Amino acid sequence: MPVYSISHIENVRVCVVMVGLPARGKSLIAQKIVRYLSWLSINSKCFNVGAYRRALVSAKGVDATFFDPRNKVGLEYRESAADAAIEDMMKWFVEENGVVGILDATNSRVERRERILHICRANYIEPMFLESWSDDQALILQNIFDVKTTSPDYVDKDESFATHDFLQRIEYYKETYQTMDKARDVDLTFVKLINVNSQIIINRIESYLESRIVYYVMNLHIKPRCIWLSRHGESQYNLTGRIGGDANLSERGWRYAKKLPELVLNSLGEENKHTNLTIWTSTLARTQQTASFLPYKKKLQWKALDELDAGECDGMTYEEIEAKFPEDFKARDDNKYEYRYRGGESYRDIVIRLEPIIMELERQENILIITHQAVLRCIYAYFMNVPQEESPWMSIPLHTLIKLDPRAYSTIVSQMKADIPAVSTYKERGTSQLGESSISSYASKSRDLINNSLSLAKK
Numbered sequence: 485m486p487v488y489s490i491s492h493i494e495n496v497r498v499c500v501v502m503v504g505l506p507a508r509g510k511s512l513i514a515q516k517i518v519r520y521l522s523w524l525s526i527n528s529k530c531f532n533v534g535a536y537r538r539a540l541v542s543a544k545g546v547d548a549t550f551f552d553p554r555n556k557v558g559l560e561y562r563e564s565a566a567d568a569a570i571e572d573m574m575k576w577f578v579e580e581n582g583v584v585g586i587l588d589a590t591n592s593r594v595e596r597r598e599r600i601l602h603i604c605r606a607n608y609i610e611p612m613f614l615e616s617w618s619d620d621q622a623l624i625l626q627n628i629f630d631v632k633t634t635s636p637d638y639v640d641k642d643e644s645f646a647t648h649d650f651l652q653r654i655e656y657y658k659e660t661y662q663t664m665d666k667a668r669d670v671d672l673t674f675v676k677l678i679n680v681n682s683q684i685i686i687n688r689i690e691s692y693l694e695s696r697i698v699y700y701v702m703n704l705h706i707k708p709r710c711i712w713l714s715r716h717g718e719s720q721y722n723l724t725g726r727i728g729g730d731a732n733l734s735e736r737g738w739r740y741a742k743k744l745p746e747l748v749l750n751s752l753g754e755e756n757k758h759t760n761l762t763i764w765t766s767t768l769a770r771t772q773q774t775a776s777f778l779p780y781k782k783k784l785q786w787k788a789l790d791e792l793d794a795g796e797c798d799g800m801t802y803e804e805i806e807a808k809f810p811e812d813f814k815a816r817d818d819n820k821y822e823y824r825y826r827g828g829e830s831y832r833d834i835v836i837r838l839e840p841i842i843m844e845l846e847r848q849e850n851i852l853i854i855t856h857q858a859v860l861r862c863i864y865a866y867f868m869n870v871p872q873e874e875s876p877w878m879s880i881p882l883h884t885l886i887k888l889d890p891r892a893y894s895t896i897v898s899q900m901k902a903d904i905p906a907v908s909t910y911k912e913r914g915t916s917q918l919g920e921s922s923i924s925s926y927a928s929k930s931r932d933l934i935n936n937s938l939s940l941a942k943k
């Protein structure tokens with residue numbers, strides 16, 4: 485049975501038009517929306533006008549005066565860059581079946597927004613304005629710091645020059661900035677985030693897809709926090725290469741469970757050792773046994789964190805599956821993300837059931853999730869932007885604690901091995917044998933993926 489995504493059902497295409505002064509976190513929000521929607525298989529892409537502007541005018545020759553509204557040449561270049569980005573986006577909607585395009589720019593004047601509105605309507609695309617408004621100086625300064633340390637506009641520039649120049653750029657934008665206005669913009673679809681999500685104004689949200697985007701941005705917070713991920717300790721089933729089931733831990737699995745509190749403390753570091761973590765496990769015995777020595781009060785079980793349901797293959801080894809269902813075995817190797825076990829699940833099914841978990845994770849602070857190989861791959865893929873055809877093939881070894889430290893423009897990954905041996909449960913494509921592999925090389929590769937796309941999108 486084909487799996488339809490939200491966009492297939494509604495046949496809606498949305499252009500999210502970012503609005504706001506520089507250093508209001510627009511690029512970060514835009515990138516997060518793209519990552520979230522792509523994870524849900526909704527074809528989305530960010531078009532950053534800053535990158536188009538840099539293609540037209542070398543970043544080297546651009547300082548704050550370029551953004552002075554009285555600088556006619558600067559204005560022309562900026563409008564041409566916006567037009568080129570919009571044109572490419574419209575092409576992408578048609579040629580690549582785009583569903584959600586994000587126009588990442590200040591779009592700070594009504595005149596520009598009306599032009600975009602007109603183009604969208606002429607192309608049957610729903611425009612949705614997403615404004616990030618802020619007067620929180622600490623937040624703005626943090627954003628300026630992020631911008632000047634990563635923006636191509638300030639490569640090789642002295643730090644104090646970059647800060648001063650960027651502040652001046654913001655002042656120029658303020659001269660003509662027109663915020664979304666409840667009275668003037670009453671007929672438009674818009675969301676206005678005030679100081680991240682202290683207050684949110686929502687106007688005329690019409691489609692389900694738009695409401696998903698709104699709900700997602702409403703849940704974003706910017707408090708620093710970490711997420712720890714671990715598979716359960718080695719189980720009795722892992723020892724014999726059997727998949728699924730609800731087996732207990734092996735003797736070595738129990739040793740990992742006892743060691744886990746120490747691994748977590750080491751990863752917190754001396755200064756944060758009293759940090760309170762919330763523990764999430766699946767409803768299966770092996771994850772709960774693994775969590776049983778952790779000295780934290782709040783432990784929640786989620787059915788949505790249960791391992792991939794292998795249906796008729798539950799309890800079998802990969803060799804047994806290959807012998808009994810050779811066609812299925814091959815079909816799974818050919819397309820592991822889409823393949824659904826007879827009477828069971830596919831990776832795509834897991835992503836769908838994990839969506840509320842991801843939403844809740846965005847709202848929460850420090851969480852340790854103890855779950856299973858397939859589920860962990862899907863969660864990791866969300867944070868690290870791993871393409872869906874690759875995520876089911878990542879190897880996430882047993883007896884390893886993974887720490888994700890989400891920063892403004894990337895997520896830092898570290899791994900702590902428990903030094904307790906365990907079998908490998910990693911099956912390479914094209915064989916039924918289990919072997920060894922590691923996510924470490926993928927961690928840096930996917931981090932680079934994120935960094936590359938962000939540096940393109942940043943101003």
Ligand SMILES: O=P(O)(O)OC[C@H]1O[C@@](CO)(OP(=O)(O)O)[C@@H](O)[C@@H]1O
Nearest residue numbers: 722727728791792794856857858909
């Ligand atoms: O998708 P593949 O690579 O088969 O990995 C998922 C499998 O991992 C296993 C171990 O082989 O997870 P777990 O150890 O959490 O039980 C199986 O139960 C599950 O079917």
